[in-house]
Amino acid sequence: MLIAELSSFAATGATEARDESIPWVKVYGPYARTLALSRLSAKHVQMSAVRNDWTRAEARALHDLPLTELLYRAQEVHRVTQPRDAVQLCSLLSIKTGACPEDCTYCPQSSKYETGVEAERLMDVRDVLQKAREAKQAGASRFCMGAAWRSPKKGSRQFQQVLEMVRGVRALGLEACATLGMLDDEQTQELKEAGLTAYNHNLDTSEEYYGEIITTRTYRDRLETISRVAAAGISVCAGGIIGMGEGIDDRVAMLVTLANLTPQPESVPVNALVAVQGTPLADQRPVDSLELVRMCATARIMMPNARVRLSAGRASLSREAQLLCFMAGANSIFFGDKLLTTGNPDHDSDLALLRDAGLSPLDPAPGPASDAAE
Numbered sequence: 222m223l224i225a226e227l228s229s230f231a232a233t234g235a236t237e238a239r240d241e242s243i244p245w246v247k248v249y250g251p252y253a254r255t256l257a258l259s260r261l262s263a264k265h266v267q268m269s270a271v272r273n274d275w276t277r278a279e280a281r282a283l284h285d286l287p288l289t290e291l292l293y294r295a296q297e298v299h300r301v302t303q304p305r306d307a308v309q310l311c312s313l314l315s316i317k318t319g320a321c322p323e324d325c326t327y328c329p330q331s332s333k334y335e336t337g338v339e340a341e342r343l344m345d346v347r348d349v350l351q352k353a354r355e356a357k358q359a360g361a362s363r364f365c366m367g368a369a370w371r372s373p374k375k376g377s378r379q380f381q382q383v384l385e386m387v388r389g390v391r392a393l394g395l396e397a398c399a400t401l402g403m404l405d406d407e408q409t410q411e412l413k414e415a416g417l418t419a420y421n422h423n424l425d426t427s428e429e430y431y432g433e434i435i436t437t438r439t440y441r442d443r444l445e446t447i448s449r450v451a452a453a454g455i456s457v458c459a460g461g462i463i464g465m466g467e468g469i470d471d472r473v474a475m476l477v478t479l480a481n482l483t484p485q486p487e488s489v490p491v492n493a494l495v496a497v498q499g500t501p502l503a504d505q506r507p508v509d510s511l512e513l514v515r516m517c518a519t520a521r522i523m524m525p526n527a528r529v530r531l532s533a534g535r536a537s538l539s540r541e542a543q544l545l546c547f548m549a550g551a552n553s554i555f556f557g558d559k560l561l562t563t564g565n566p567d568h569d570s571d572l573a574l575l576r577d578a579g580l581s582p583l584d585p586a587p588g589p590a591s592d593a594a595e
């Protein structure tokens with residue numbers, strides 16, 4: 222209560238509080254501003270504290286708050302921990318498309334389903350770097366390369382080419398991210414040495430629901446790759462998908478697993494299922510946009526320092542719904558008219574959205590190669 226009153230007082234910009242009908246003013250009135258600043262910063266410190274002991278009940282209670290209250294709380298955290306009014310722009314490129322041996326039921330690239338996605342070989346390094354240059358030109362600060370692999374083949378020429386891509390992307394002054402499936406220790410180390418900024422490996426859903434979605438690799442496999450990546454000093458990008466028939470408890474359980482990782486992920490993609498014809502999930506009902514807003518807000522509060530990325534599914538969201546997600550704490554998007562195989566809003570419409578909302582692209586994190594920008 223006192224904190225709320227101090228917040229209102231601090232917002233007036235006055236130094237002294239004079240209304241002595243308010244109990245605390247009698248004692249602290251002359252020092253009100255100093256008190257407000259000291260108490261508020263204590264509160265801010267508390268809000269930005271990273272916790273790795275989230276329970277499902279706590280997270281569910283947060284997730285289910287009245288949306289206005291949830292948004293308010295998420296905003297409070299966001300303002301303390303994240304750069305103001307900035308959105309990270311990440312470009313995505315499928316460097317190896319289709320014919321994946323895994324059976325992820327949401328995925329148009331699985332060889333188990335007839336989705337019309339044509340299998341392609343690994344792209345040439347030069348072509349990938351050209352795409353990275355174009356992404357940078359358009360305003361992206363991170364370039365994320367995806368391969369439809371269960372895992373990179375050990376000692377393969379393809380993996381060496383991916384390392385070259387990572388080095389090339391970093392030399393352009395971009396952050397480099399990759400998502401190549403499961404990694405072993407050696408591959409993780411090589412990616413680190415090539416300068417990889419972040420590795421994307423999603424949990425996708427709760428441990429309980431996971432078996433309904435994928436059978437060809439386990440939840441534990443995923444957690445092991447994530448922990449290898451973190452141990453090698455590469456930032457972890459890990460999140461999931463909503464709209465696959467899971468319950469709210471599954472969504473919340475996934476957020477709890479992510480938040481209780483040590484360290485917490487550096488970025489958290491929140492994907493809404495893109496239901497693709499031919500996949501077993503083709504007929505799923507589209508996700509209500511307010512459910513995405515709740516996920517973004519809950520993720521923001523539970524993982525205060527993470528970039529929360531509003532990911533797949535944006536093509537079906539209104540500008541207003543996207544803005545609500547930004548207000549809820551999302552501060553990263555995939556930027557460019559294609560995700561891996563499906564569509565995404567084009568550069569112009571995203572830049573117009575940011576401009577109309579007074580938001581600006583987030584700069585890349587400083588890194589060893591960022592001076593080498595073209």
Ligand code: SAM
Nearest residue numbers: 327328368369370400401402423492494495533
């Ligand atoms: N093959 C690698 C793997 O699965 O680890 C990397 C690429 S995979 C396409 C990366 C992530 O994209 C998946 O984990 C999933 O979360 C997301 N994804 C794939 N298809 C999707 C879809 N139809 N809708 C939403 N998200 C999707």
Ligand code: DTB
Nearest residue numbers: 367400490532533560561562563
């Ligand atoms: C993530 O969480 N979402 C991106 C990225 N990581 C690799 C992929 C979305 C893919 C959507 C379906 C497609 O375009 O194939």
Ligand code: SF4
Nearest residue numbers: 321323325328331369
């Ligand atoms: Fe393969 Fe990744 Fe798609 Fe699963 S999500 S089928 S592992 S490309």
